[in-house]
Amino acid sequence: MSDIIINDEVDITDVMCPVTFAKAKVALEELEDGQVLSVLLNAGEPVRNVPRSMEYEGNQVLKLTDNQDGTFTLLVKKGGTK
């Protein structure tokens, strides 16, 4: 993880679906292609759906880490699969 430069962070643990992905997407759209967003998200529905939605829109999921406190940290590279 140390070799990945994180360009911005967003916490989506305070919102429910579908605002979870919307909030992450708003943060990602502020970045340039190739930059990395760190997303703090809750276990359960968000961790099942947000990474998948990110990939569906042509971004690359770099890493998904279980923080062992009911949250996960998702590193996503904007447009990484294009």
Add this chain to the structure above:
Amino acid sequence: MAFSNEQLERYARHIVLKDVGAKGQEKLLNAKVLIIGVGGLGSPVAMYLAAAGIGTIGIADADVVDLSNLQRQIAHNTEKIGTAKVESAKETINRMNPDVTVHTYQTLVTKDNILDFIQDYDFIIDGTDNFSSKFLINDACVMAKKPFCHAGILGFQGQLMTYVPGEGPCYRCIFHNPPKKDEVPTCKQVGVIGAMCGVIGSLQAMEAIKYILGVGELLTGYLLTYDALTMEFRKVKLPKRVANCAICGDHPTITELIDYEQSECAGV
């Protein structure tokens, strides 16, 4: 642009769409759409555009709400009978979405004021009920290089087309001149099924939204017709811009706007 948490929630289903996103929602919030005629067609247009977060909506209509409007004009209600339609519609819009700034013009749109009205808007909706206004809106939009969506409804039938400057024929390329008075039946005589306004008006709202987002294909160069009884949509390919069209042709013969004698085509 920074969305408030309330905006994130309100527009979440737009923002998560691949073809909209935060940037698209921002375009909608920055867009200005003028709806001329807020009756049968203009009601669903105003309501869907308001819900979508079109930041500025202009509404022009001279009429007051009449009981006989309420079978189809869903932006108005029984309590609003006798109230100006623009005020009634403004209240409906404001209740739906406080993000929207509404400008009201309680007047007939004529050759003398239409260019002033349309100049501040990105897209124009023809929600009028008479051929005079329809040709006036077309001619003014061609002159001012503004895109607009035409629609007409009568009985169980409806149609619409979209004009974008330089990208296809205008309304006059296809329909040339208004029919003579009493040549066509009016909505008052023939009637119109109320839900037709919802079908066709919603399609007009969709055209405005797609134009603003810059996604998909518009009904430029096509007339979409809908027959509710046979449940058929037909997308009719129109000829290219008519070179000798009186308004958008190579040598326009109409150089000043015209107020034709009012000839109703549908009690929209």
